[in-house]
Amino acid sequence: MTVGEEREQAEALAKRVRVGIVTALPEERAAMLAMFERTYHWSFAGQGAGLVYDLGVLPAHGGGCHVVALALAGMGNNVAAARGTLLLTHFPEVEAILMTGIAGGVPSPSHADDHVRLGDVVVSGERGVIQYDFVKKTRRVTEVRASPRPPHARLLEAVRLLESDALAGARPWEGHVERAKHLEGAARPEAARDVLLASQKPFERVEHPVDRKRTDGQPRIFKGPIASGNVLLKEPVWRDRLRTQHGAKAVEMEGSGIADATWEHGVGYLVVRGICDYCDKNKNDDWHMYAAVVAAAYTRAVLGRMVSGDEAETTQPTSAAAANREPPMVQFSTDTSPIWAGNNHPFEFRVREETATYTEMMRSLMLDVVKVHAHTHPVGVAAEHAWIRHNYPDSTMVTQTLVSRELTVDNNAKKRIFFDAIRIRLSGGREKDVWFDISSFFDGRSSSYENPGKFIAGKISKLYADRASGEGGASGAARHESSGEYFITDPGTKK
Template sequence: MDQEEIDKKCNSKNPEERKKGLHQLINDVEYLSDKKKVWEQLVKLISDKYIYTSYKDVNLLWKTADILGIVFLHVPDKKQASEDLYRLTSDKDSDIRWAAAKVIGTVFQHAPDKKQAWKELAILSADKDRHVRSEAVKTIGTIFQYAPDRKQAWEELVRLTSDIDSDLRWEVIDALGTVFQYVPEKNQGWKEIIRLISDKDPYISWRVVDVLEIIFQYVPDKKQASEDLYRLTSDEDSDIRWVAAKAIGTVFQYVPDKNQAWEELARLALDQKINVRWKAAEAVGVVFQYVPNKTQAWEDLVRLTSDKDRDVRNRVAEGLKKNFQYVPNKQKAWEDLVKLISDQSSDVRSELAKAIGMAFQYVPDKKQALQDLHKLTSDKDTSVRIKAYHSLGRISIYNASQSKDEEVYLDELKKAVEFFEKAAKEPNWDNPSKFCFPFYSSFYTIIFAKNRDAKGEVEKYLIEAKNEIRGSKNKKLLLEIIESLMSALNEVQNLENMSLEKKKEELDFYRKYCERAEELMKNTEKAVPSATKVMRIGSRILDRKLKFLLKEIQEKAKIACRESQGTDTEEIACAVKRKVQGWKAGTEEEMALDAEDLLTFMKSNVPRFPENEHIFEKIKEIENQKDLNLLLRSIPDLLKELPKIMIDPERVKPTIGIITALPKEYVAVNILMENKNDKYKIQGSGAGRRYCLGEILSEEGDKHNLVLATVGMGNNIAATRASILLEHFPNVKSIIMVGIAGGVPYPDKADDHVRLGDIVVSSENGVVQYDFIKQEIEDITHRNPPRPPSASLLDAVRYLEAEEILGNRPWEKYIDQSLSIIKIIRPSEDKDILYCSDSQKDIINHPKDPKRIKGQPRVFIGSIASANILQKDPKARDKLRDKFGVKAIEMEASGIADATWNHEVGYLVVRGICDYCDSHKNDEWQQYAAVVAAAYTRALIESIP
């Protein structure tokens, strides 16, 4: 839909039509060129009370606000657009004011008057509507770093902490934490935030503590900030002391005196109030690893195990469990830990059982630890027995993961399954073994299955495991691993009369499932390291043939290098051989990286010729292969193709392509090229395979390699031929269309008056394809033009323009050189006749132009019109001039622009003017026009570094 149709809908008297127009604006905004009009329509429609009539229209309002933020960036008059936006902040409808706050935040960086924008936000932050205030607060938090006066902005946020709405205060506190790093007075800011701990709403106090963790690291005076927290530990209100314990634990790693911070926490752990004690006990367990004196800290923790409250003892036990690995004297620490076996609280004994399983790898006397765990399996409490059996299972998994002997591995894995089974049988809803038992049972069955009955058994286990997932991300991942390995087993079992062990030796295809397991194991590494390691060992038991694949790859690379001796492919084939010979049968990650490196090397060194496209298709297939085994199996087939690769050094040299439409244009360019090979042919059938290769030296003495082709007239053939050239010469980064064109005179404006023999070069506005139109009853709409020319080539054009101002016109010597070779002269000025557009019988005078040099072309830089039309209508010519500002009209450039766009390379158009696109069109100036265009192109290329 075009702008005009949208306008009709947006201005309709029918609200539903206006709503449709708004939807269309949102959907088509990137295609609508008049962003000023789009902005005006959006501002008008966003405050249209008759559009947002239902609850679902809130989403439309949000979208409109988002689009306003985007369009603002493209509006020419941002001052006016800002005023339009600020008017919305006073709208009677709170939803519109909400949207205004949102948009101001989006466009703030680009607002011409940031003080005014901030003032509007400050007003909205005091709005009577809670949702408007909330959006303003979020916006202030987002754009705070761009505020014109950060101190004032901070004060406005702090003021909002007194808002009667506790939800808004919560949001303000979040914003304070977000922007704190940009606050000028951070010490003062800290005091203003910590004051909020005393908020009457306890949820606010807790949120403040979370914010303290974020901002403490930015406070310059951390010693004073720490003392502020310590003062709270003596507050009369136990809730404040509770918050203080939480806060100290949160910022502990940043405090300057960690021993003092620990003492404060230890003191709070002896507080009269239970809630303070257990919060402090929880905190000491979290911060233990940062305490300098860990021996003393451990003793403090152990003393807390005598607390009369079981919740406190339970948290202390958890702290002991987490921090066992950090204690210097692990023997003494273990003795302290084991004393909890006799604790009267089953929760504490349960934590101990769990602790032994987690700390086992650090325990000095592992035999004693196992005996203590076995003792707990007879505990009267169900949860203690579950944790004890589960820990025994975990320990067996750990032992298996450390084993280098497959028999020991098997034995430990078997014991783990038995322990998990015993734990799973205990009646308790929160029982991790209910998943672990079927999980490891299925794995054990897959790895060591001896018969076809294993499939049914594995499926049974998998169903049990699925039922115990309960939303755990890690469990789901591990279950996918088991399902992958089950699929691997199915692949093997489908082969008759072959033992499983033999199948493991002979078949590799099932590895795709194991590799999927490896992928998932990477995601579970941190959460379940021992389980992951066990899975890896099991996967290695299944894998027997990677080393044979490696040998095959290395042998194929040797053969490819040998067969390529003395050919153009020798260098790349032998480089591949050298790379592959360095491969080793390491981890799967290492081998995958080796393969990736090889494929990257080939993509970089194999020329992107059409003849080599099958190579790139093979590489793409291999890259998309997630199964390492199948990936490696595919590489030998790729290596067999190495001797057949089309190299042809000549085809990789050109970086600039030049295209002409007519033989006289081709000749004009050809004679200015050096070291030419003008009979170069690409093998194969069909047209478009003949080129001229050559060079042009830059001003610094570097060499630009060129390829020249001629195409015939018309945009369609030009686009096709340019595409073929870019496929044949993959290193071409830009194409210059060089030749003749009709000029667009402007007798009323001498500075824009193009004459015969002049040069027109495409500007940043590029090409106007004037036959790409929508024909309507009363009007013709021109569609969007092709993309602009190459930025680097336009740079060179501007360089030559600057040189001309200084009096240097390097193309003139090449004009003289070409004219002497072709043996022609510039047509007489008498032959440059301009006829009236309204009456082709009447001659009109050319305007006086002080910038012209007699007998030399003038260079114009501007838009060029292009179409599959041989234009001989002066009135149509003048319309194109008045509407688009074009300076030349021709028939190939838009095809070149389209082709280069599709291949992601640049283009430029250089035209010599040979007629005025009128009824008097003739060939008299054509050869000269071709020469001046070629001469300018030569000078242009020379100027490129």
């Protein structure tokens, strides 16, 4: 992709931004970037800081996507409020801002159901964020005078839906964490490094209560008030007071600024925090990166549970499979117009005077789905690799698989679609799946085969079987007997 083309795509995305995300620390930004499907750098002209953004795409519930502007601010509510205000000025169509990153946890060892631990996630509930350093102070009493702003209603609804989904075993954020495994320090620290000390006796260790709602090695999600102030808190007695007086489950330094900035602009907010310490003398950086990653992963899950308001996205009705977090390709249109088009036009690849025209059809939860139109198999194969080089120029191929799915197409009819599933490794180390719909290689519209409807499955299977036997030049091929799918696992193989 040329610089000019990338700039055009970024400019088109900038006009579609509806969600803002603000982070305070570099590791928080890096974790959030790992959650995006695509990322473009964007900046505004002017003086001073606060003009640079990362534009990202995240999947939305039921298909489509959220276009997000990610901003790096700094520590403290004042800076966060200023950065949030700039974001809302630069992107006036933004409906809500999420403040995502790390925080200190407020443990409750005597009540397992409220006991927040390192690596957990706390999301601001209906009571929002409490600015605990906005006080009226007299000789005898200190009174918090802040008026908490309620979070964005649709984001809170998405949080509640995720709570309900989790009861059925669906916890998409656990899978999203894997997207950031290439980041330094992203691995979850050992449980032995989750040490809680007594508030009144700072050298006495407190045992964590048995919690049957926990899954070993995974974050537990809490929803509740978050205390926010321009204070780097390392005082457990004060921390416990925030729990007693306000029900706080986390303590941080930027959420109140974002809440005020969004309130003044008439839009919503949500604060998502990964817990990295207990606000005590043991405060260190051991859990920072993992806490940033789980916060980013949950942020992606929240937006993935919310329907997109992006009018540029044409989505299909949500199917039962999509509701269970299956990729939304279960609803598939046979129309050749794109469901999603990055360049707003098809990309063409010419081989021996034949033209393979293909358009990206859909961005789903974890992969690209691309429809290929080709007269012959070699042309289509060349088109696949050209598309990958065009969109992911620094990637390398990891595996290649033939898969098929029975999908719902026009008029609610059923049709079996064949995909050439290619897994690639991006330059940052993250792996990504690209599925090419290759049905046109064999169906009656653009195929040189006779009676394609009768022999399509057999001919595709033979094609891959030939490769397995060496006729196609591929090594390492094998058949998965239970599903009838064929796998080509040689990373160096060219079809």
